[in-house]
Amino acid sequence: MENVLSIRGLTKRFGGLAAVDGVDLDFPYGVLSAVIGPNGAGKTTLFNLITGMLPADGGEVIFEGDDIAGLKPHQIVSRGLSRTLQIKSVFTGLTVADNLRVAVMAHEKIASPLRPALGFSGVNRRVEELLAETGLARLAKRVAGTLSYGDVALLEIALALANKPKLLLLDEPICGMSPAETETTVARIVALSKSTQIILIEHDMEVVFAIAERITVMAAGRVLARGTPKEIAANRDVQDAYLGAPEDAA
């Protein structure tokens, strides 16, 4: 088993439109992969199908050797496949620490109705760990709704890491960030990719070509090309469909 995730014949139709059209893909272990493509290419739909947020019309999603197509999102998460969303999504009314606490508790299947939530020392330790890992410790007591955009994005990544995922899907992780925020987030993603499998969707070509080791190009619901950044940059189809002139991509 050399692929963390394999997709076979995955299809999703919205009315007459095939948003994802019989896609076959393999994402090998130990490689930071990126999925790129013009708007409407089916990238986010692909992520939604993988994570069970949309039911597929056909095909298989094989994660660590098991077909997970048809499972509910929370079941897929508990198998160790986490994701972030294009529109940053956290628990805005809870503190940063409680955001992480509930995620850690969900992962550890702690749902006691009568013990105080703050009294689980193992959970508290893990929350501290996540806060330290993502550099959010100084904001632990802040209500998530009051954080800056960059910190919300960090918190969302921290939430996705709470279940110690084997695979992490990032949907446009730096979209809408300032240059400074982009720089720190990219550094964090690269650091994370040493310990966790990552697949990301991203529009910022500069970032994708700088950090991704394997790129998949989608267009109109199909896979247009796959390869290393160099191969993709040199690919005629990709240039025609998406990138424009080759010097733009370099």
Place this chain on the structure above:
Amino acid sequence: MRAAGIALIVALVAALASLPLVLPAFGLTFWVNVVAEILIWSLLAASVNLLFGYVGLLSFGQALYFGFGMYGTAIGISMFGLGLWPALALGIVASTGMAAVAGAFAVRLTWHYFAIITVVFSLIFYFVAMSQKWLTGGDDGLSFSAPPILEAAGWMLTDRTTQYYFIFLVCLACYALLALVVASPLGLRFAAVRENEKRAQLIGINVYATRWIAFVLAGFIAGVGGALLALFGRYASASYMFYHVSGEAVVWAIVGGAGTLLGPLVGTALLIIFREVVSGLWENYLMAVGAITILVVIFAPKGLVGSLTALVRRGESEEREHLENPGIPATPATARAEAE
């Protein structure tokens, strides 16, 4: 804040516990029963609040479970000849069971769809209860005489003070249960589902199961309230299952403060006392209730308790900032300018 909150709760419990001794001394014996009734009805508001304030589901059908608690107890006593405690248990089991069944359908939906299905369920059973006169007494209701609380000790509901303490302690137990639950890992799950259903799924929470558990627990709390009201009035009637009753509880919860533990009690107390005082003087007093509700929703959307808590918290954090940064005055500049 924590210390102040605990002190406030201890004071409230002490005040409620001493009421039957204090009120008669001022010739206000009648009010002992009013307070008992407020405590009972506040459980219906607490049931609405558990769903709306803590899980984010607005139910307009909680009177159904209140009614099941009522009828379970009344039928247990008048038809099966049960004692007080078994009848109370029967009422609670009936309401919790009904909530488990209705909840399995209702919590698949959210927002207006959820609100509508809860109303539909309560209407169906309202009409069933109205038509099955042999069992429920329909509009006339079902009267019975209350069995003793503890025969050996001679504790009877007919004694006003004994009855008050019986109701007070059962309600206190319900509020203690709610306090534990909302501060527990399950309570944190409730909050996660309320805040962001999608993200809750994506951290591995079964949103459907979480909502269902909350719904059943809310049915339980409403059922305890209904069972208590049956014992208090020695009477059960289908009219208590009507959605007007549910709607009233929603108003109590929102005015008092959804998402706060004591909000429902405060809201219920305020509006029932208001009714007791004003309805004798002015028959259209409900217009005033409507006005109060609108004012609270506009000017204190977190309800009375919620707004008060926010105010105290803000005061404290400003104070703390002031202590940490002595250069920054605790009061806003405009307020100071006005003061000068």
